[in-house]
Amino acid sequence: MARHANLAESPALAGSGPVRLLLALAAATIAWAPATLAAQAAEAEEAPLKIGVINVDAVALQSPAGQALRQQLAGFQAEVTAELQTRQTAVQAIEERIGAADSLSVDERRLLEREYQDALTEFQRYQQDKQEEATALQAEGQNRIRAEIAPVIEGIQADLGYDLILNSTSNIIILFSERMDITQLAIDRLAGAP
Structure with missing residues (x-):
């Protein structure tokens, strides 16, 4: 996650607001992905078999x-x-x-x-x-x-x-x-x- 945050703050991209926002959103999505996958797996285990x-x-x-x-x-x-x-x-x-x-x-x-x-x-x-x-x-x-x-x-x-x-x-x-x-x-x- 720190790596993605550094990319968003890099001097080459500092002047590009939409790129910075996109990278920040991508970093947040990547940070949340493991938690979301874990929640989906737990939900699948709790659901009865169909x-x-x-x-x-x-x-x-x-x-x-x-x-x-x-x-x-x-x-x-x-x-x-x-x-x-x-x-x-x-x-x-x-x-x-x-x-x-x-x-x-x-x-x-x-x-x-x-x-x-x-x-x-x-x-x-x-x-x-x-x-x-x-x-x-x-x-x-x-x-x-x-x-x-x-x-x-x-x-x-x-x-x-x-x-x-x-x-x-x-x-x-x-x-x-x-x-x-x-x-x-x-x-x-x-x-x-x-």
Whole structure:
């Protein structure tokens, strides 16, 4: 503090009233800062903890990214289901031809059975590939949802001063008050409401 007072009284700045006043105010502010910070820390310690509860699953489902993912997965599933039905029908048709082919030669029957095995293998491979693709789509969508929700929850925490925000769908929660649930607030903010 003495150092700042000396700056305010330096001969080079003696003729500059506004500069001297500014330096004096800065010195006073610096002198009061530790006391103010200590008072804020003591006040924070005395204040009760503020806990918020959120249903992250509900927010995720109603978020724009969640709704987009749901639509994307529904379209993907409809497309895959239609293709699987077509492929299954083709496998069944070969199966029926094998059952009705009593007059075929041994070589013709083997060719038909080979065609059946190839069609069945291709059906199973397609099904597995599409399952992996669906898993990848879901993982990418969940990453987009996390990226969209995280800043909203962090903003709520900062704006409302929560010390702790818990997921209400977690096994960790035993009991919480409905007035602490910030799920709808997060949904409203994702929708653009203040």
